[in-house]
Amino acid sequence: MKKYLLIIITLIAFTSCKKFLDIQPESDISKEELFTTEEGFKEALNGAYVGLASPNLYGGNLTVSNLDIIAQNYQFNDGVLQKIATFDYTLPDWMGKISTIWNNSYKSIGNVNQILEVIDDRKNLFKDGNYNIIKGEALALRAYMHFDLLRMFGPSYKNNPTFKAMPYVTTVSTKSTPYSTVSEVIDQVISDLQQAKALLKTTDPIIPASYVVGYPNGTKTTELKNASLFLQNRRHRINYYAVAGELARVYLYKGDNTNSLSNAREVIESLKFPWTVKEDFFAADVTKRDRIFYNEILFGWYASKDAIDQANGLFAKDNPLYSATADQINTIYNLGTVGADDWRYKQWFRLVKAANVADRFYLQKYVVNSSPVVNLHPMVMPALRLSEMYLIAAEASFDTDVTKAADYFNTLRIHRGIGTQLSVGISKTDFIKELEGEYRKEFYGESQNFYMHKRLNLPVVTTSGFIYTPSDKLFVFPLPVDEQAYRN
Numbered sequence: 489m490k491k492y493l494l495i496i497i498t499l500i501a502f503t504s505c506k507k508f509l510d511i512q513p514e515s516d517i518s519k520e521e522l523f524t525t526e527e528g529f530k531e532a533l534n535g536a537y538v539g540l541a542s543p544n545l546y547g548g549n550l551t552v553s554n555l556d557i558i559a560q561n562y563q564f565n566d567g568v569l570q571k572i573a574t575f576d577y578t579l580p581d582w583m584g585k586i587s588t589i590w591n592n593s594y595k596s597i598g599n600v601n602q603i604l605e606v607i608d609d610r611k612n613l614f615k616d617g618n619y620n621i622i623k624g625e626a627l628a629l630r631a632y633m634h635f636d637l638l639r640m641f642g643p644s645y646k647n648n649p650t651f652k653a654m655p656y657v658t659t660v661s662t663k664s665t666p667y668s669t670v671s672e673v674i675d676q677v678i679s680d681l682q683q684a685k686a687l688l689k690t691t692d693p694i695i696p697a698s699y700v701v702g703y704p705n706g707t708k709t710t711e712l713k714n715a716s717l718f719l720q721n722r723r724h725r726i727n728y729y730a731v732a733g734e735l736a737r738v739y740l741y742k743g744d745n746t747n748s749l750s751n752a753r754e755v756i757e758s759l760k761f762p763w764t765v766k767e768d769f770f771a772a773d774v775t776k777r778d779r780i781f782y783n784e785i786l787f788g789w790y791a792s793k794d795a796i797d798q799a800n801g802l803f804a805k806d807n808p809l810y811s812a813t814a815d816q817i818n819t820i821y822n823l824g825t826v827g828a829d830d831w832r833y834k835q836w837f838r839l840v841k842a843a844n845v846a847d848r849f850y851l852q853k854y855v856v857n858s859s860p861v862v863n864l865h866p867m868v869m870p871a872l873r874l875s876e877m878y879l880i881a882a883e884a885s886f887d888t889d890v891t892k893a894a895d896y897f898n899t900l901r902i903h904r905g906i907g908t909q910l911s912v913g914i915s916k917t918d919f920i921k922e923l924e925g926e927y928r929k930e931f932y933g934e935s936q937n938f939y940m941h942k943r944l945n946l947p948v949v950t951t952s953g954f955i956y957t958p959s960d961k962l963f964v965f966p967l968p969v970d971e972q973a974y975r976n
Contacts, residue, residue, distance in 0.1 A: 523606050526613050529622050530718050536599045536629060537725065540789060541869070544592045547795030550636065551869045552802055552810075552854075554585055555935035558962075559928070560950050561820070562810045563848075569809070573950070575962050587968040589640070593633050594657065600626040601660050617691030621719070624687035628726040628734065630658070631680035632871075634673060635738055639939050640965045642670045645742050646945060647960065649674075655974075667974065674742050681738065685731045694722040694729060694760070701761055701783055703768075703865050723787055724868065729755050730787035733872040736880045741943050749884035752877040756896075761786060761874045763903040768864070769831055775862050779835060779853050784875060788868025796856050796867055803851035803933065804838070814839065814847035816951045820928055831905040832929055851933050875900050875930050879923065886919055893919070900926065920944065 522528040541547045556562075557572050564570050568581055576582065603626045611619050634656055642653025648670060655665035656676045668676065693699055693714055701723065702709025714720045726734075732751045739748035755761070764781040771777040791799075802810045812820075817837055821827040837849035857863050882896035894910045901908070910922060927940045941948055942963040948956040956962055966972070 519602065523610060526615065526618060529603060529607065529613070532599070532603050533622055533625060536596055536626070537790070539592070539596045539599065540629070540633070541792065541795065542592070543795050543798050544588050545596065546789040546869055546871065547791060548798050549585060549589050551935050552799050552933060553935070554582065555938045556933060557810070559935070559937040559941070560948060561812060561932055561937070563813050563816055563951060566809070575956065577966050583966070583969065586965055590637070590968050590971065593637055597630055597633050597657050598660060600630050601658060604630070605660050618718070620687040620691040624684040624731070625726050627680045627687070628684035628731045631677045631684070632726065632734055635677045635734070638670065638673045639741070639942065641967060642673065643960050643964055644942050644945065645670055645674055646943065664974070674738065677738055678735065681731055681735045685728065685735065688728040688731060692722065692728040693719050694727045703778070703782065723785055724790050724866070726787050729758060729760060730872050733786045733877055736877060740880050740884060745884040745887065749881055752881040752884065755786065755874070755877045756881060763874070766831065766905070769835055774857055776864050778864050779855065780868070780870060781873070781875070782865040784873055785868060785870050786872040786874065788870050791867040791869050795869065796854060799854040803853070804855050808850055811848045811850050813951070814849055817849045819951070820932070822925070826906050826908045829905045829907065830929065832932070836932065853933050870934055876936070879926060883923060886916065890914070897922070897926070
């Protein structure tokens with residue numbers, strides 16, 4: 489593997505109230521200095537979040553970029569973007585982005601591994617359960633990143649579990665990490681998440697009933713009440729319920745419906761995350777409008793100004809790079825049938841008319857009010873949502889309890905303004921079609937739809953009606969050029 493996977497990587501350390509640490513690269517002295525106090529561990533972990541939320545990763549490339557293009561959500565005039573939408577992975581733009589994602593992901597994995605390498609030996613530094621919090625989050629982040637890399641660079645578990653997909657890096661070393669099979673990566677992801685869940689279960693402030701999710705200025709929320717700044721806003725970090733949600737996602741990918749359903753139900757039945765009410769989603773006062781269903785987010789990456797500007801440059805501003813025709817959005821949201829009352833259709837898109845061209849819709853999901861106008865909530869790039877837990881529970885329940893599966897599915901629809909119920913007599917084939925459609929609506933502009941197609945080995949249908957047959961040619965990204973030799 490390349491040296492960026494092997495060297496001791498510089499930690500980017502950051503906290504809300506402290507300046508960046510001045511850490512020298514590959515310096516054992518600096519590393520020792522950083523990890524001599526609990527605050528040093530906190531800063532190292534916060535630094536990992538900052539890197540992951542950058543536009544190179546979840547603040548951009550892994551949320552609002554090529555993954556969403558190949559889900560066929562937009563219509564382009566730009567020739568390069570048109571080729572990206574046709575799965576042309578030989579394009580220099582594609583290969584450059586793939587390298588950026590791969591390199592920065594493993595850099596971030598190296599950062600959390602530095603924490604995990606020394607934390608057990610310095611357990612005596614911690615108080616108030618912070619050892620469990622920091623180690624649990626670090627393990628969960630490592631698993632989360634590896635799983636997304638697998639979903640991009642490896643075949644699906646369903647198609648080829650024995651394929652050597654990628655390294656699962658757990659150490660900070662100058663020695664090469666061998667490539668693991670798809671199955672081995674999945675098992676290691678699950679192991680890290682299970683350890684994280686056990687650690688967070690005893691200490692995470694989000695678990696007690698006293699922790700109430702809500703908008704920052706709400707009268708009931710307690711998300712900012714903790715005396716420790718580090719323990720506030722647990723949904724801006726990979727908390728206990730986010731770990732359960734990620735386990736539900738991973739087990740479903742593996743085809744383990746029992747454990748997937750168990751973890752999804754744990755999130756659902758906690759009643760921790762309230763459905764967004766219509767009055768908040770459609771508030772006439774933009775300072776009180778919730779476009780992203782904020783209270784339903786289990787975990788989101790805090791969006792920097794750069795990330796927000798990038799998203800709105802792509803989607804929302806005049807002549808954005810990514811937009812869809814009116815016919816395209818009308819089709820995605822089933823305007824002729826159940827879509828007429830869909831909240832998402834009504835609120836997420838701005839219709840733009842122009843002479844001699846087709847009407848277009850601009851996505852408004854990530855719009856933030858201009859200063860000094862306040863916002864109802866911080867902007868985050870969604871990582872895990874309550875709605876996904878209902879879709880996972882519906883899918884994981886279907887083979888054993890169609891009635892319960894329909895109930896999970898219909899509950900989500902009701903909270904998106906759709907009163908039409910899914911019949912309990914629906915066939916599995918028709919259910920998967922409904923599931924596919926709901927994923928596309930709910931996660932428009934969030935890059936989850938591609939992963940669902942890959943997991944279920946579904947064909948990809950373009951706006952023009954062309955059908956791409958599911959295959960690894962569509963669903964497996966090529967490794968960066970200078971990594972390809974290491975898979976063999």
